[in-house]
Amino acid sequence: MxxxxxxxxxxxxxxxxxxxxxxxxxxxxxxxxxxxxxxxxxxxxxxxxxxxxxxxxxxxxxxxxxxxxxxxxxxxxxxxxxxxxxxxxxxxxxxxxxxxxxxxxxxxxxxxxxxxxxxxxxxxxxxxxxxRAPVLPPVVFPPANPCQCAPLPDIAWWNDAGPRQIGNNCYNYATNYRTDTFAQPGRAAGLQYTSLSGCTVAAGQRSAKMGAVADALIDTPLANNACPSTGHLVALVIAPGFDYHWYRKGKDGKWSHKPGGTKATLLDNAGHFILDPRSANRGMYTQFCTFMQVLHGHIKIK
Known part of the structure; x- marks a missing residue:
């Protein structure tokens, strides 16, 4: 056995x-x-x-x-x-x-x-x-500037209980880039992160954000939850010393995420819809690092 x-x-x-x-x-x-x-x-x-x-x-x-x-x-x-x-x-x-x-x-x-x-x-x-999460969507006003360039709400496509779901993590989902390799920030560029101690790491180390920048994501710390004019908005958070996690903003202005090899979801750890990842219940991912912009067709992850 x-x-x-x-x-x-x-x-x-x-x-x-x-x-x-x-x-x-x-x-x-x-x-x-x-x-x-x-x-x-x-x-x-x-x-x-x-x-x-x-x-x-x-x-x-x-x-x-x-x-x-x-x-x-x-x-x-x-x-x-x-x-x-x-x-x-x-x-x-x-x-x-x-x-x-x-x-x-x-x-x-x-x-x-x-x-x-x-x-x-x-x-x-x-x-x-x-x-216990409600089935009904949250009561919010329609976004004044919908995220026209963001990915379609394709949660069901990722949640196939097979290779798509199991082989792709939060980074794959956030960038809308399937690799079936559990993609890691910076790996495609040969500059994978070397430390997850926090959003900022010691001199000589590479953070998850630095790895993502090497993959051609654009750091936009002042985005303030607003959709970019091109591409789509993602957000990076850190469980200090252990792991990182990503969220992505959809075409309808709602945030979603995919915890590891499990299903993509619209809900945070409190069972609430995610209106802003900075204020969402993120469990052990206590550090909000930054918003970043994904330009479709310009990034490469592995």
């Missing part, structure tokens, strides 16, 4: 993961207690907020188990495709925390574990807020 176990917590960076094999993999699955059979999602849906969104498990060798080949575990649910089941994963999550040192892509292990514990404790509040 061979499993890939991924902590789904980042939006821009690839998530931490580890490969587990043999008896250790079997023992890990035994720590998940299913309390019901899988049924179609009606009242439940997979998490799509910023921050901790559960543990993703992929069975890499097709071993015969009682679990799907690909599933997500949250504190009280198991999700697989369009189905879910009540589950008890407290012991499972505890074992993940105990083995943080074995995960790749965490950065500083001690700091990551502290942050993860905090995010786990807030998971229910964020997820419940999204589930």
């Amino acid at each position: 061979k499993l890939k176990v991924t902590i789904d917590i980042f939006s821009g960076r690839p998530n931490p993961f580890r490969i587990i094999e043999g008896s250790e993999a079997k023992k890990l699955l035994q720590q998940i207690q299913l309390n019901a059979s899988l049924t179609d999602n009606t009242t439940q849906k997979e998490p799509e907020h910023l921050g901790y969104r559960g543990i993703i498990v992929d069975q890499l060798d097709g071993a015969a188990t009682d679990f799907p080949d690909h599933f997500r575990i949250t504190p009280d649910q198991l999700f697989s495709g369009d189905q879910h089941a009540d589950a008890d994963s407290e012991t499972f999550e505890s074992s993940i925390l105990d083995d943080i040192a074995k995960f790749k892509g965490t950065g500083n292990k001690k700091d990551f574990k502290t942050m993860l514990l905090s995010e786990m404790s807030q998971f229910k509040d964020f997820n419940d807020a999204i589930l």
